[in-house]
Amino acid sequence: xxxxxxxxxxxxxxxxxxxxxxxxxxxxxxxxxxxxxxxxxxxxxxxxxxxxxxxxxxxxxxxxxxxxxxxxxxxxxxxxxxxxxxxxxxxxxxxxxxxxxxxxxxxxxxxxxxxxxxxxxxxxxxxxxxxxxxxxxxxxxxxxxxxxxxxxxxxxxxxxxxxxxxxxxxxxxxxxxxxxxxxxxxxxxxxxxxxxxxxxxxxxxxxxxxxxxxxxxxxxxxxxxxxxxxxxxxxxxxxxxxxxxxxxxxxxxxxxxxxxxxxxxxxxxxxxxxxxxxxxxxxxxxxxxxxxxxxxxxxxxxxxxxxxxxxxxxxxxxxxxxxxxxxxxxxxxxxxxxxxxxxxxxxxxxxxxxxxxxxxxxxxxxxxxxxxxxxxxxxxxxxxxxxxxxxxxxxxxxxxxxxxxxxxxxxxxxxxxxxxxxxxxxxxxxxxxxxxxxxxxxxxxxxxxxxxxxxxxxxxxxxxxxxxxxxxxxxxxxxxxxxxxxxxxxxxxxxxxxxxxxxxxxxxxxxxxxxxxxxxxxxxxxxxxxxxxxxxxxxxxxxxxxxxxxxxxxxxxxxxxxxxxxxxxxxxxx
Amino acid sequence: xxxxxxxxxxxxxxxxxxxxxxxxxxxxxxxxxxxxxxxxxxxxxxxxxxxxxxxxxxxxxxxxxxxxxxxxxxxxxxxxxxxxxxxxxxxxxxxxxxxxxxxxxxxxxxxxxxxxxxxxxxxxxxxxxxxxxxxxxxxxxxxxxxxxxxxxxxxxxxxxxxxxxxxxxxxxxxxxxxxxxxxxxxxxxxxxxxxxxxxxxxxxxxxxxxxxxxxxxxxxxxxxxxxxxxxxxxxxxxxxxxxxxxxxxxxxxxxxxxxxxxxxxxxxxxxxxxxxxxxxxxxxxxxxxxxxxxxxxxxxxxxxxxxxxxxxxxxxxxxxxxxxxxxxxxxxxxxxxxxxxxxxxxxxxxxxxxxxxxxxxxxxxxxxxxxxxxxxxxxxxxxxxxxxxxxxxxxxxxxxxxxxxxxxxxxxxxxxxxxxx
Ligand SMILES: Cc1cc2nc3c(=O)[nH]c(=O)nc-3n(C[C@H](O)[C@H](O)[C@H](O)COP(=O)(O)O)c2cc1C
Ligand code: SF4
Ligand code: SF4
Ligand code: SF4
Ligand code: SF4
Ligand code: FES
Numbered sequence: 001x002x003x004x005x006x007x008x009x010x011x012x013x014x015x016x017x018x019x020x021x022x023x024x025x026x027x028x029x030x031x032x033x034x035x036x037x038x039x040x041x042x043x044x045x046x047x048x049x050x051x052x053x054x055x056x057x058x059x060x061x062x063x064x065x066x067x068x069x070x071x072x073x074x075x076x077x078x079x080x081x082x083x084x085x086x087x088x089x090x091x092x093x094x095x096x097x098x099x100x101x102x103x104x105x106x107x108x109x110x111x112x113x114x115x116x117x118x119x120x121x122x123x124x125x126x127x128x129x130x131x132x133x134x135x136x137x138x139x140x141x142x143x144x145x146x147x148x149x150x151x152x153x154x155x156x157x158x159x160x161x162x163x164x165x166x167x168x169x170x171x172x173x174x175x176x177x178x179x180x181x182x183x184x185x186x187x188x189x190x191x192x193x194x195x196x197x198x199x200x201x202x203x204x205x206x207x208x209x210x211x212x213x214x215x216x217x218x219x220x221x222x223x224x225x226x227x228x229x230x231x232x233x234x235x236x237x238x239x240x241x242x243x244x245x246x247x248x249x250x251x252x253x254x255x256x257x258x259x260x261x262x263x264x265x266x267x268x269x270x271x272x273x274x275x276x277x278x279x280x281x282x283x284x285x286x287x288x289x290x291x292x293x294x295x296x297x298x299x300x301x302x303x304x305x306x307x308x309x310x311x312x313x314x315x316x317x318x319x320x321x322x323x324x325x326x327x328x329x330x331x332x333x334x335x336x337x338x339x340x341x342x343x344x345x346x347x348x349x350x351x352x353x354x355x356x357x358x359x360x361x362x363x364x365x366x367x368x369x370x371x372x373x374x375x376x377x378x379x380x381x382x383x384x385x386x387x388x389x390x391x392x393x394x395x396x397x398x399x400x401x402x403x404x405x406x407x408x409x410x411x412x413x414x415x416x417x418x419x420x421x422x423x424x425x426x427x428x429x430x431x432x433x434x435x436x437x438x439x440x441x442x443x444x445x446x447x448x449x450x451x452x453x454x455x456x457x458x459x460x461x462x463x464x465x466x467x468x469x470x471x472x473x474x475x476x477x478x479x480x481x482x483x484x485x486x487x488x489x490x491x492x493x494x495x496x497x498x499x500x501x502x503x504x505x506x507x508x509x510x511x512x513x514x515x516x517x518x519x520x521x522x523x524x525x526x527x528x529x530x531x532x533x534x535x536x537x538x539x540x541x542x543x544x545x546x547x548x549x550x551x552x553x554x555x556x557x558x559x560x561x562x563x564x565x566x567x568x569x570x571x572x573x574x
Numbered sequence: 575x576x577x578x579x580x581x582x583x584x585x586x587x588x589x590x591x592x593x594x595x596x597x598x599x600x601x602x603x604x605x606x607x608x609x610x611x612x613x614x615x616x617x618x619x620x621x622x623x624x625x626x627x628x629x630x631x632x633x634x635x636x637x638x639x640x641x642x643x644x645x646x647x648x649x650x651x652x653x654x655x656x657x658x659x660x661x662x663x664x665x666x667x668x669x670x671x672x673x674x675x676x677x678x679x680x681x682x683x684x685x686x687x688x689x690x691x692x693x694x695x696x697x698x699x700x701x702x703x704x705x706x707x708x709x710x711x712x713x714x715x716x717x718x719x720x721x722x723x724x725x726x727x728x729x730x731x732x733x734x735x736x737x738x739x740x741x742x743x744x745x746x747x748x749x750x751x752x753x754x755x756x757x758x759x760x761x762x763x764x765x766x767x768x769x770x771x772x773x774x775x776x777x778x779x780x781x782x783x784x785x786x787x788x789x790x791x792x793x794x795x796x797x798x799x800x801x802x803x804x805x806x807x808x809x810x811x812x813x814x815x816x817x818x819x820x821x822x823x824x825x826x827x828x829x830x831x832x833x834x835x836x837x838x839x840x841x842x843x844x845x846x847x848x849x850x851x852x853x854x855x856x857x858x859x860x861x862x863x864x865x866x867x868x869x870x871x872x873x874x875x876x877x878x879x880x881x882x883x884x885x886x887x888x889x890x891x892x893x894x895x896x897x898x899x900x901x902x903x904x905x906x907x908x909x910x911x912x913x914x915x916x917x918x919x920x921x922x923x924x925x926x927x928x929x930x931x932x933x934x935x936x937x938x939x940x941x942x943x944x945x946x947x948x949x950x951x952x953x954x955x956x957x958x959x960x961x962x963x964x965x966x967x968x969x970x971x972x973x974x975x976x977x978x979x980x981x982x983x984x985x986x987x988x989x990x991x992x993x994x995x
Contacts, residue, residue: 042918043764044919045920057958065766085925085952086955090920122944124931170742171912171915171923174918
């Protein structure tokens with residue numbers, strides 16, 4: 001333990017802790033802007049400046065490790081003046097228009113200005129307006145609100161290994177922008193939205209589709225249905241003041257009903273379906289000597305990445321559409337037929353933890369016919385929370401609702417899709433029983449759980465040991481890919497999720513998502529699974545019925561047209 | 575006689591393009607002597623000599639040597655900082671153009687002392703002539719077996735190469751230079767770790783100024799205790815001064831620490847031409863304090879300069895006579911830093927623009943008391959909270975003049991009697 005003083009109080013701290021962490025643990029908040037848990041510390045904003053004995057200049061609390069005997073002052077007028085001046089400087093070069101800004105009341109800069117009591121700015125506005133980037137369906141960039149904190153660069157580079165964004169230029173002309181070209185769509189951007197999730201202000205956000213959804217809801221001709229991804233129910237409560245680690249399925253359903261959706265369905269249903277199709281695809285590949293390892297295809301960020309960076313690997317991708325798209329395709333065929341609704345009049349909305357899903361939904365390959373997309377609009381958890389608030393719905397007072405049929409009965413296997421390793425575990429539960437033709441002794445595959453970047457497991461299939469692997473973040477996926485390329489991959493099946501922790505940590509999840517929260521959401525996910533009556537996809541009775549009534553058989557003709565897809569190389573970097 | 579020629583003693587006598595000539599006049603003798611010494615003893619002599627960095631920050635050389643030497647990771651690197659991008663400084667160019675082998679010898683001694691195997695000589699891109707001279711000197715040293723494998727049969731290997739900067743001032747900062755050597759854009763890093771722990775490519779790296787290295791052969795030759803006799807008890811040795819501005823004889827002069835600024839200006843520089851009076855003098859370079867005439871009797875040493883919350887800088891003295899307008903001078907300085915800021919940290923990136931705007935008000939006789947306060951507080955915040963030395967030192971000129979020339983700010987207020995309340 002290290003002994004130091006903060007603001008005159010004696011404090012003990014762990015070796016290696018920073019002044020910022022130590023102060024926080026002891027009830028002293030030091031404001032920050034560029035610091036973000038789990039990201040490399042750049043100390044660029046200087047907002048966390050404090051006085052530290054022995055140095056004349058102020059030091060940044062986020063980057064300074066505690067030392068024995070150190071005396072820290074966080075509340076002197078020198079410190080206050082520096083923070084205030086720095087914040088005023090930022091505001092003088094910022095498109096400050098809070099009331100008409102998507103981050104209003106959810107903005108770290110606004111918070112900071114408010115905490116510091118800035119009621120006027122001594123400095124003249126120097127902002128030169130720059131063009132915004134709204135050239136893709138997922139991510140909206142407004143450089144006029146960028147405070148150059150560098151978080152997006154770090155997350156894209158260090159966490160994802162995608163190197164899309166960079167600092168350009170110098171002096172006060174510095175810009176944070178795509179490396180090549182002007183727009184994100186000129187780039188190999190996967191639209192994962194991790195940048196949007198860490199941006200402290202409204203400089204990178206999801207493209208807001210809530211108005212389109214309201215318009216559909218308010219259009220009496222449209223039958224508007226909504227699907228919710230597994231990762232939403234373990235996160236949405238955080239938008240309404242709850243700690244991470246809970247689950248809010250019932251309230252979420254009620255909120256969606258109050259918003260005016262005609263039917264509220266569960267993407268978990270098509271997650272189960274994905275397992276059936278993908279499981280059979282794997283077995284088919286093994287049997288017929290198809291391309292192995294097979295790699296999962298439910299993460300659209302990963303699909304974008306594979307198409308951009310590894311066009312020679314596309315055969316490894318499962319041809320299964322993601323659960324979101326399978327849902328849309330079935331809604332506008334199977335459900336439309338049975339409910340006697342013209343698919344033209346049906347509007348499918350999905351609530352996703354993900355910004356890349358917006359891109360996926362807009363893909364040409366993802367349509368029923370030339371004029372009808374599987375899915376019409378995708379909303380992130382954050383957009384949904386905003387819509388709920390805007391309609392005066394008091395989320396915390398809602399009674400639990402229930403999903404509508406037919407896409408409402410689901411399994412524990414589908415519930416864990418939201419966690420890294422979840423798709424793999426769900427697949428293993430089904431594939432083992434199908435191949436071994438006897439019930440699993442242990443239904444939980446703990447080897448593929450947890451937050452390690454790469455996890456592996458060996459399972460017995462028909463008497464043979466089969467190795468599988470799971471990676472989350474593209475940086476870790478890249479390790480597995482290079483093994484495949486070098487002909488050294490031992491795996492039959494690989495799960496890849498772009499976002500840290502899997503979809504629970506997606507780019508559209510509530511602001512303030514950290515690895516700690518991701519882990520809590522993952523644990524909650526496994527609790528949801530544990531509490532389910534049916535925990536294996538192939539035991540889902542509505543899935544069985546779907547095959548009996550409509551699809552006939554896994555990988556059959558209907559499945560092929562509705563539930564499977566193909567991929568295209570599309571490398572942008574020059 | 576204020577001059578004390580040590581580093582500059584043979585300048586003029588030797589041919590910078592001939593290693594043969596340099597060796598005949600003593601070059602590499604001290605390096606060979608060092609090769610026969612224990613590494614720790616070399617560092618010990620440098621500690622006794624109390625040699626401090628000549629590139630601006632004045633950090634004790636032996637501490638850096640020691641921490642690089644005791645690192646176990648290899649390879650270790652050494653870097654010579656010859657970026658000299660700060661207006662008013664030209665002494666490193668002088669050394670490179672006139673006596674390249676003295677610098678190489680100093681670097682070899684340091685490299686041997688810390689166990690470095692590769693050196694980078696980072697020269698400002700505009701210094702064409704210095705670049706070709708240094709490259710030539712390195713070629714000649716290679717031919718003589720003073721660079722390469724198993725130098726002088728000592729088992730010591732050392733390679734050296736010249737790198738050139740792309741005209742940005744901030745790459746002179748040590749970490750920005752290291753990033754640039756690694757092929758990245760020249761922006762600083764967060765410290766710690768320091769370069770001696772994780773420098774070039776994450777390896778232990780010793781980085782010093784040209785002039786700092788040049789002192790090593792002399793310390794090896796005369797021993798730390800003798801070296802220490804030059805200068806003042808706390809600032810030992812000599813300092814090269816780049817003297818410029820309104821001065822009769824501008825140029826590079828070598829003086830022992832403790833010499834007064836007035837001696838340099840009057841005795842060596844021949845005073846201000848055409849009977850003008852000195853109005854102010856900027857010390858160190860564009861990032862240094864501006865002091866009034868009555869302070870010129872202050873001594874050149876590290877301690878006195880630190881009172882200005884500034885370091886000695888690289889040893890520039892820029893003389894300005896009574897025709898110079900303080901605000902024109904300040905504006906020029908601020909615009910320089912505004913342009914050179916790497917744009918990484920907020921106070922420096924965003925602050926200089928507003929320093930310029932505020933100064934411009936006073937320049938146009940249009941300042942207000944509030945603007946004076948804003949200017950002062952902004953200058954202090956940039957100084958206290960910037961990430962690297964650029965922002966930390968760029969407002970020193972403003973801060974110092976707000977002290978010594980405050981009435982000029984008052985005189986430039988929008989209306990008479992613009993008293994601070
Ligand atoms: C913006 C900036 C520019 C600098 N430029 C130079 C330079 O041109 N030459 C130099 O030797 N040191 C320069 N320095 C100082 C270096 O960071 C470093 O302290 C110095 O090279 C260390 O060598 P020394 O200990 O021998 O002085 C600069 C520092 C800053 C902050
Ligand atoms: S980003 Fe924040 S500070 Fe800027 S306009 Fe939006 S809410 Fe206001
Ligand atoms: S969406 Fe993902 S890939 Fe694209 S810039 Fe943001 S972090 Fe990088
Ligand atoms: S876009 Fe957002 S995260 Fe990226 S540098 Fe700008 S403010 Fe920071
Ligand atoms: S002080 Fe200026 S030059 Fe240094 S890191 Fe900050 S912005 Fe860059
Ligand atoms: S939060 Fe510490 S410098 Fe930005």
